[in-house]
Amino acid sequence: MTEPAPQPAFVLIRPQMGENIGAAARAMWNFGLDRMRVVDPRDGWPNQKAVAMASGAGRLLDEAQLVGTTEEAIADCAWVVATTARPRGLTKPVLSPERAMEMARDRIAAGEKVAVMFGPERAGMENDDIARANAIVSVPVNPLFPSLNLAQCVLLVAYEWRRATEEALPERVDAVADWATQVEIEKLSEHYEDRLNDAGFFFPEAKADGMKLNLRNLWSRMLLTRADVQMLHGVLRQMVRWKERGD
């Protein structure tokens, strides 16, 4: 643990209680993880209750990246998973924590940046944030009592990270592929949304938001390479040029 080894960033989205942020920091550090990103915490930042609870893991809070939106938090990441029990109508691969951390390990070994997103305590994750993820991580809890709190969820995923990385060297996966980052996916998503808006695609208006969410979800689910993203931009650009030529 002395050399800073590559590792996933854990992103806490709009956390509410400082105690929970501190407990999440401890849970991460219990398994050797120390890169926390915090999106728009309810009670501001720094948070004294978080610091008090973190005790031996306070450094994680000092070094945490504070950002205003989920988009910023994952901008540099090529593979992003959302920990949530309820996909609520979005189609996404659902991974066990074990499988997710094995995949994270392999992607990180291939030089990619990876993020694991955790939603706010009560409300859970919003569909807008889930839609940005490549996959969902679901802990196999007792359906009669599925009441994991934030720090417990962080603990279990961090534990699986440690399990996935403590032993044999990871197999290198698909080192050739140059995966698109979240920023590139975001831009692709916006490009389609803008042009399709001009084209009158999002109709009727009552359904427009749902259609946009589905489209966004599709892009982020696809595991696109940079070349794919370029091609998909090209497809759309060409359709617009064709329209403008009017032939």
Added chain:
Amino acid sequence: MTEPAPQPAFVLIRPQMGENIGAAARAMWNFGLDRMRVVDPRDGWPNQKAVAMASGAGRLLDEAQLVGTTEEAIADCAWVVATTARPRGLTKPVLSPERAMEMARDRIAAGEKVAVMFGPERAGMENDDIARANAIVSVPVNPLFPSLNLAQCVLLVAYEWRRATEEALPERVDAVADWATQVEIEKLSEHYEDRLNDAGFFFPEAKADGMKLNLRNLWSRMLLTRADVQMLHGVLRQMVRWKERGD
């Protein structure tokens, strides 16, 4: 979870804070375990702080077996493990939580009773108690910060019990999803190829075949649902309509 399936008993040895006993009950029930045994709790029994903390898992405390000694707590068990980070000079097999719960599962399936022992919060387990165990369970924590609390330790072992006993459903992809067939992907691919051909996308001609191949590869790599395919057809149709309207 409706039928009481055979399961290990979790034995809390001389626990100190009621809150920790309640949190341990919740952690057990999160993964479907409900047989707790409590050895000589510091603050007596029942413990109101434990009850308050347990909330949805209060039944485990009502039904817990209260005993005076570790010996009594494990008297009926044929296989007993001790969760502790520090074997301190005793020679015992040391198991990962995963391996321990796999062995527990197999022994329980063979009709044996199994117990998992957890020591008091600060002091950890005494050698006298560790000596009663068939093996030690050690969580692979960060050696720089090995600070798991009682409920976290219970949570991780209970999670491994669940993993060892749930039916192997590794990578489930959202059961609801209605995946597109190969024919549908083929038609989508042709639709794009035709329209983009009209639009002059495949240019220069020397590169046209490679571009078509990449596009086709993209669609088939994507794991599209029927709804996705409909949406992607719709995207293209709308771009063509927009062109034809010429506005």
